[in-house]
């Protein structure tokens with residue numbers, strides 16, 4: 001368990017660690033309604049695909065406890081962010097309980113709270129299994145390149161790609177992580193570095209543009225990243241900059257792994273072409289805090305994610321096992337055989 005709680009449920013309130021304020025301040029916000037939760041997801045108080053899914057599930061539980069219209073709450077939460085499929089996956093699970101329910105409001109609320117708790121607990125277990133499944137792929141003394149934040153802050157606990165680094169460290173593998181700072185929201189510099197520092201895991205923060213140079217100069221052994229949505233053919237949406245990393249890894253002959261729970265696999269999306277890519281406020285690029293960096297009048301394009309084509313991915317590490325190409329055949333098999 002981590003020393004902090006990304007997502008907690010206390011006295012019928014959702015408690016979120018405000019990730020906008022890390023690493024300077026550790027502030028927890030108490031949320032009371034589905035509006036609050038939709039706002040927190042949109043504003044990235046909570047972020048990272050699995051954490052967004054679990055928070056949205058608790059958003060439905062809050063809506064039920066307050067007597068909100070559940071269909072409206074569901075719709076509001078679905079609109080919060082478009083790319084991470086875990087959001088829709090978690091809301092579908094909640095909907096399967098509330099839709100057409102004939103229970104009393106009290107009984108239904110309790111069942112929804114229990115289901116949200118279950119989603120949260122399953123996430124922690126999945127992440128630990130991802131870490132264990134990855135262990136044989138991590139060489140002794142590995143230098144590992146990582147993008148964005150995929151740790152305990154991006155999930156309910158432990159993390160996916162960063163969780164692998166943590167579990168390899170705990171297994172005594174003497175790993176060293178190179179962390180892309182991850183423009184423009186700096187999840188790598190602010191959040192991944194904070195997590196690894198707290199855990200005492202050796203790491204070096206680099207600017208995103210240094211990644212290819214670092215691969216060559218330091219002899220990176222592997223790249224491991226998370227995912228927001230994995231299409232049926234293995235194409236993977238993840239934080240902007242992931243695609244460029246995968247191309248650089250291929251050029252240098254470095255294995256490129258995607259780590260994600262099966263709740264991130266979206267078999268209904270045939271390929272990356274069909275994954276909706278969020279575009280965020282240009283201010284994330286034009287400004288640093290309140291200070292303007294880009295001249296007034298310059299055009300700005302701010303996609304939050306990109307799609308890495310399946311052919312650049314060495315393997316996808318899930319809680320149910322490691323999946324190799326051809327993903328088009330092996331992802332559906334993984335979900336079918338063990339679902």
Ligand code: MRU
Pocket residue numbers: 047048049050084147148149150151154155159160161187225226227228238239240304
């Ligand atoms: O915009 P963010 O910070 O929510 O983006 C997060 C990522 O892209 C992560 O890599 C992904 O959600 C996996 S988190 C385990």
